[in-house]
Amino acid sequence: MQYNWQNLNWEKFKFDDSVIDSLCIDFALETGELKGLVDSLPTEVQQETILQFMISEAVKTSEIEGEFFSREDVMSSIKKNLGIGDAVGQIRDKKAQGIGKLMVTVRNSYSEKLTEFIIKEWHAILMEYSKRVNPGEYRSGVEPMQIVSGSFGKEIIHFEAPPSTQVPAEMQKFINWYNDFEVKPTDIKRALIKTSISHLYFESIHPFEDGNGRIGRTIAKKCLSESLNRPVLMSISSTIEQNKKQYYESLKQAQKTLDITHWILYFSTLILESQKNAKQIVLFTLNKTKFIDRFKKQMNDRQSKAVLKMFESGISGFQGGMTVLKYVSINKTSRATATRDLQDLTIKNILIPKGEGRNRSYDLNLLS
Known part of the structure; x- marks a missing residue:
């Protein structure tokens, strides 16, 4: 089987950009509406919104690769790096610090201008606590780098x-291509095309032993x-995670040809859906503040501590609802106190109870 990189001058991809004409209009409307919504938010709510997006991207880009981090660990890491020291909890999983x-x-x-140094620096940050790879270094093994599925x-x-021996030269060509591909801020079509190709191009080189998917999606967002x-x-990544099978199949097909029209349509649609989903997260953050x-x-x-803990789960909701046992764990209090507090929150229409007896749990009453 021949892959895209085995063709001469393979970075000269072919495509019909008319396939995203109508999509560009939709994206312009969505991104404009979202920007207006965010700009109208108080500064504190804007910061909270940005935090939620970074948490979601960090958690989901990791889950795509089979790494599962708690939102709490990821949030603590992000807040630490944002300098919000008074709100930082203990990070139990060191790998969450990297993402x-x-x-x-x-x-x-x-x-900032994209360089090989920056990409290697990102990889070093991501893989700092990994014992399987050399953080910030391209792969160097003689074994083929293959994407494989199925049992032994x-x-x-x-x-x-x-091959590993070609990676440095291929990455230099990638960087040159990236920086030569100029886009005006108002040219949404070229922005979507460049973003789609940059992800495909990088994933096709697969320069690292591990972490290529996460770095590739980071390059797309950058x-x-x-x-x-x-x-x-x-x-x-949240949108990709909803249908990973389609993502991997689209990537697989695009890596077999230099005509990437279908890939550009797929990835541009993915970006549009991500923008639409973003609006829901902004509205959630606004509702949380209210x-x-x-x-x-x-x-x-x-x-207050328990309610804020429930909101930390984001738009997906607090899994399983709040229970007496969870309340006890969060507040280090007695079952009796937890039961009284939860009953009081129910009376005040802050929480909605469901189930009976040992199965009783509580959800936030966001419709109140």
Whole structure:
């Protein structure tokens, strides 16, 4: 099987950009509406919104690769790197520190010129606590870098990347291509095309032993932010995670050809969906702020702590609802106190109970 990188001048991809004409209009409307919504928020709520996006991207880009971090660990890492020291909890999983730091680093430097040094630095941050790879170093093994699935003896090779000896030269060509591809902030079509190609191009080189997917999605977000001249508010990885099978199949097919029209349509659609989903997260953050402002004087410190803990789960909701046992764990209090506090929150229409007896749990009453 021949892969894209085995063709001469393979970086000269072919595509029909008319396939995203209508999509560009939709994206312009969505991103404009989102920007207006965010700009209208108080500064504190804007900061909270940005934090939620970084947490979602960090958690989901890791889950795509089979790494599962708690939102609490990731949030603590991001807050630490943002300098919000008084709100930082203990980070139990050291690997969560890396992905959290990466999110902040990329957002703060979105406008900087992309270089090999920067990409290696991102990888070093991401893989700092990994024992399997050399953080910040390209792969150097003689074994083929293959994307494989299936059980032992029945492996299916989906893709084979360039040999390690070619990686430095291929990465230099990638960097040259990236920086030569100029985009005006108002040219949404070229921004979407460059972002789509940059992700495919990098993933096809697969320069590191591990972490290529996460770095590749980071490059895509940096590319879109740089192209539009502002850090974008979206979680591309959250949208990918909803249908990983389609993502990997689209990537697999695109890596077999230099005609990437279908890939550009797929990835641009992915970006558009991510932008639409972003609006829901902004509205959630706004509703959270209104909710807390409305009820904060009606709650004691224990109740406030529990409610804020529930909101930390984001738009997906607090899994399993709040229970007496969870309340006890969060506040280090007695079951009797926890039961009274939860009943009080129910009476005040702050929480909604469901189930009976040992199965009783509580959800936030966001419709109140």
